[in-house]
Amino acid sequence: MSKVISIANQKGGVGKTTTAINLSYSLAVLEYKVLLIDADPQANSTSGFGIDPKNVRMGLYECLVKDENPEDCILQTLSSYLDVFPSNIDLVGAEIEMIDLPNREKLMSRVIRKVQDKYDFVIIDCSPSLGLITTNALAASDSVVIPVQCEYFALEGLGKLLNTIKIIQKSINPSLAIEGLLLTMYDSRLRLSNQVVDEVKLHFQDLVFDTIIQRNTRLSEAPSFGLPVLEHDATAKGSVNYLNLAREILQKNGMTKMANQERILG
Numbered sequence: 001m002s003k004v005i006s007i008a009n010q011k012g013g014v015g016k017t018t019t020a021i022n023l024s025y026s027l028a029v030l031e032y033k034v035l036l037i038d039a040d041p042q043a044n045s046t047s048g049f050g051i052d053p054k055n056v057r058m059g060l061y062e063c064l065v066k067d068e069n070p071e072d073c074i075l076q077t078l079s080s081y082l083d084v085f086p087s088n089i090d091l092v093g094a095e096i097e098m099i100d101l102p103n104r105e106k107l108m109s110r111v112i113r114k115v116q117d118k119y120d121f122v123i124i125d126c127s128p129s130l131g132l133i134t135t136n137a138l139a140a141s142d143s144v145v146i147p148v149q150c151e152y153f154a155l156e157g158l159g160k161l162l163n164t165i166k167i168i169q170k171s172i173n174p175s176l177a178i179e180g181l182l183l184t185m186y187d188s189r190l191r192l193s194n195q196v197v198d199e200v201k202l203h204f205q206d207l208v209f210d211t212i213i214q215r216n217t218r219l220s221e222a223p224s225f226g227l228p229v230l231e232h233d234a235t236a237k238g239s240v241n242y243l244n245l246a247r248e249i250l251q252k253n254g255m256t257k258m259a260n261q262e263r264i265l266g
């Protein structure tokens with residue numbers, strides 16, 4: 001059974017999609033089978049792997065609203081270990097159409113259950129909102145990664161997101177856990193970035209990942225090539241950061257694979 005992780009924060013521009021793309025690919029590089037679900041109508045996780053959303057005939061919308069078979073929607077990427085569940089602009093209308101459907105908060109859970117046995121991880125890239133689709137993602141997840149931008153308004157709205165998570169834990173998904181808060185867009189030269197890091201760690205302590213995602217040109221430009229940063233420039237800081245994040249998540253979940261030679265001491 002795979003672990004389902006949502007990448008969520010209702011604040012836009014904090015690095016959700018960047019994290020979804022590059023964490024998924026890093027786990028795939030480490031030879032874990034991953035499904036990346038694009039649950040954002042902007043479909044940036046789809047285009048981030050060189051897939052044109054305009055050419056997506058069947059995606060998450062069709063599975064949520066029309067109960068299509070998810071296996072007919074999933075697309076392969078440049079890695080044999082990573083598949084993408086694409087999206088397009090049609091997903092904008094899904095929330096309205098889902099309102100009258102039975103068990104509307106658990107529609108995504110139903111979709112994921114049909115395919116999750118094939119994967120070690122299912123990563124969900126949520127939209128910058130706390131609407132019905134994000135609620136569906138959290139209801140279907142084992143845990144949530146919360147990207148927090150290292151800038152002035154970093155903590156703005158975070159309380160609202162945490163409150164939403166508590167509501168979902170109480171009413172829909174009692175097993176939902178916080179995988180961790182991920183500090184993103186960090187610039188060590190800026191005093192403000194360091195202040196935000198200190199403040200977040202002070203408030204949330206062990207909930208904060210040790211890995212910090214640094215502001216990085218290669219990381220920013222990789223999506224324009226339809227590539228994860230590891231394929232765009234494997235030596236970039238962003239590549240190292242996301243590989244470290246993948247390893248940290250594996251360690252947290254007791255899933256680290258060790259080669260036989262690494263088990264030999266001396």
